Amino acid sequence: MNRQLATILLLLCISLYAMPQDSAVPRKKAYPGGKCYMMRVTLRDKQANRCSLQNPQDFLSQKALQRRRRQGIEVDSTDLPVSDAYITGLQQCGMEIVTKSKWNNTVVVKAKSMSAFKQVARLPYVTQTRLVWISPDSIAPAEGRLTMRKELRGWGMESTSTYGVAYAQIHALNGESLHRRNFMGDGMTIAVLDGGFMNVDRIPAFSTVKIAGTADVVNPDKKTMFRNVDHGTKVLSTMALNVEERYVGTAPNAAYWLIRCEDNESEQLVEEDYWAAAAEIADSVGADIITSSLGYSEFDHKTMSHRYAELDGMTSVCSRAASMLASKGIVMVSSAGNEGMGSWKKINVPADARDIITVGAVTPARKNAAFSSIGPSADNRTKPDVMAYGSPAAVVTGRGSLLNDMGTSFAAPQVAGLIACLWQAHPEKTAKQIVDTVRKTADNYNTPDNIYGFGIPDFSKAMNAR
Secondary structure, three states, X not given: OOHHHHXXXXXXXXXXXXXXXXXXXXXXXXXXXXXXXXEEEEXXXXXXXXXXXXXXXXXXXXXXXXXHHHOOOOOOHHXXXXXXXXXXXXXXXXXXXXXXXXXXXXXXXEXXXXXXXXXXXXXXXXXXEEEEXXXXXXXXXXXXXXXXXXXXXXXXXXXXXXXXXXXXXHHHOOOHHHHHOOOOOOOOEEEEEEOXXXXXXXXXXXXXXXXXEEEEOOOOOOOOOOOOOOHHHHHHHHXXXXXXXXXXXOOOOOEEEEEEOOOOOOOOOHHHHHHHXXXXXXXXXXXXXXXXXOOEOOXXXXXXXXXXXXXXXXXXXXXXXXXXXXXXXXXXXXXXXXXXXXXXXXXXXXXXXXXXXXXXXXXXXXXEOOOOOEOOOOOOOXXXXXXXXXXXXXXXXXXXXXXXXXXXXXXXXXXXXXXXXXHHHOOOOOHHHHHHHHHHOEOOOOOOEOOOEOXXXXXXXXXXXX
C-alpha cells in the first residue's frame, strides 16, 4: 500500500469515527405506554350474536353478497361476527380489544401484565389463549414522508413500448393478449395487503388509480397509511399504474382497496392476526382478488416462530384464513417469500394456504431466482404454484422513481393483476376455477416441482381455456 492511499484510508476512518452516531443509525425511543402484552383468545362459539344468517347485509356489503351469489356460495356461520357478548366479557376483565377474526373466531386482547390474562383463560367461552406480542423496549422513530419527484424517471430505464419499462414482465406472462381484447380489470376489485403505501396519495403517476377504499388494521386511529414504508407503493405500481410509454401495470382499470396490516415496529405473531382481519375486511367490502406480499416464519421471540411441519395451510391463523378465501369466492395471490438462500429456504405463511396462487420469482432468462422460497407445503402440495418476474421487476417507488427491485413481493401482484383481467373475460368462472386455470396454463404444468412450481403462466392460453 503506498503512502498516499494509506493517508486517504486513515482520513476516511477518522471522518467515520467523528460522524455523529444518529446520522448513521437513527436514535430509538422508548416504546410509548410502557410494557404491555397481547394475547390471542380463541372462543368456543358465536352464541348471543347480534347478527343472523337471515340478514347477511348487516355484516357483508352488497358487492360481497353478489360475488357469493354469482358463484353459488352460501353465507355460513364463519361469516357471522364474533359474539358481542363475549367481547363485552373480555372488556369487563380489563382487556383492550386489539383486533378480531370471525373466520377463526378469535380476539386479540391487550393488557399491562401477563397476570391479567389469567381471568380471561377461566372464562367459560374461552377455549385457548396464546401470547402473540410483547412490547419492545424501544422503537425507531417514524421516518415521515419521503421526498418525491413529479415525473417518472429511472437511471438507465428507458423504453419505447406503450407499457414502458413494465413491458418485459407483462410480456413474459403473455398479459398483453388480454389487454388487446380490452380486458384491463374493469369492474374488478383487488385488495392489497401490505405494510404501507408511501406517497400513493401524492405521486402524480398514481392520481388516475381507482382507490376504492383504505383500512389500517395496525393503527386504525392514526393516519399512517401513506406515511409508512413504500413496499405497498411498489406492489401497487405493478398492477395499477397507467402512464403510457413510462409504466403500465397489469390491471390499470381495476379498483383497489389498500389495507395496511404489517407492524413495522417489530416482527411478532400478532401480525398474522392483523393479516386475517385484513383479509376479512377485503371480503366484507366485496374484493374479488387479494394480493399479499407479506410472509411470516421467524419472529423476534423464538417461541412464536413456525416450524416447517406447520406449513400445512391450516395451522397458522393467517394461512387458515387464506385457505378459506376461495370458498368465499375470492382469488388469493401470495408471494412465496425470499428465503431461498437462507437457512429457512421454504415458503412462508400464508403462502402455504390451500386453493391460492403462490408466486415465486424468475429472472429475465425464465430461471428461478436463487432467493425465491421453495416448497413443498408440509402436507406435500406443490409450492410455489407459478412464477413471474422478480429478479428483477420494474416498480415505482415511494419517491416516484422507476426502479428495478428484487423479490417475490413484486412477482405476485403482476399475476394478481392479470387474474383480474382474466376474470373480467370469464365472469362465469368461480374463484377455484380461476386458480385451476392459471396453474394449468403454466409452462411446467406437466412436470411440476417445488422450485419452479407449475411454471410461468400464459394468460393468452388462460383466456382461451374452457
